[in-house]
Amino acid sequence: MDFVFFSDAPLARLTRWVRILGYACFHCPELSIRHLVMPGGFDERSVILTRQIDLYRHVSQIDWPGQVIFIKDNDWRKQVRQIIHDLHLPRPSPEFKQCLLCGAELEPISRNAVSDRVPVFVYDTVDQFRMCPECKRIYWSGTHSRRLVRHLDELFGPDETLDS
Numbered sequence: 485m486d487f488v489f490f491s492d493a494p495l496a497r498l499t500r501w502v503r504i505l506g507y508a509c510f511h512c513p514e515l516s517i518r519h520l521v522m523p524g525g526f527d528e529r530s531v532i533l534t535r536q537i538d539l540y541r542h543v544s545q546i547d548w549p550g551q552v553i554f555i556k557d558n559d560w561r562k563q564v565r566q567i568i569h570d571l572h573l574p575r576p577s578p579e580f581k582q583c584l585l586c587g588a589e590l591e592p593i594s595r596n597a598v599s600d601r602v603p604v605f606v607y608d609t610v611d612q613f614r615m616c617p618e619c620k621r622i623y624w625s626g627t628h629s630r631r632l633v634r635h636l637d638e639l640f641g642p643d644e645t646l647d648s
């Protein structure tokens with residue numbers, strides 16, 4: 485399912501990970517019960533990620549269309565594991581679709597336009613680039629670093645579709 489996540493204040497790092505996993509995630513430092521009574525703002529794809537047990541209990545008890553997950557652990561690795569497990573999330577595609585910082589959907593940008601904004605070896609070896617319309621950060625295929633791939637391998641097992 486195309487989940488849309490809403491995360492509360494202490495979950496900045498988990499927010500970035502939800503975006504790595506390919507989902508929209510709105511980091512809402514002031515996420516509170518107040519926001520949940522907004523009419524029409526949420527549907528069955530909506531998932532609240534919270535460290536606030538009282539918020540979790542409240543949402544569990546009202547007629548709310550989406551899901552709410554109480555994040556048990558302080559450690560971001562365990563947090564990521566928890567949501568992958570609870571929602572059965574699959575391994576993400578090897579390319580970023582949205583900016584990890586803003587969550588904005590990336591837009592194609594011509595190779596010429598990035599010539600002085602990416603490392604030379606990247607410019608020389610990569611054909612397709614995308615840019616965040618908000619913060620102007622540049623992404624390219626292969627943006628997943630080795631370290632990130634290693635984290636994904638730990639979370640999902642090695643990706644056997646990739647040649648090594």
Ligand SMILES: [Zn+2]
Nearest residue numbers: 583586616619
């Ligand atoms: Zn951005």
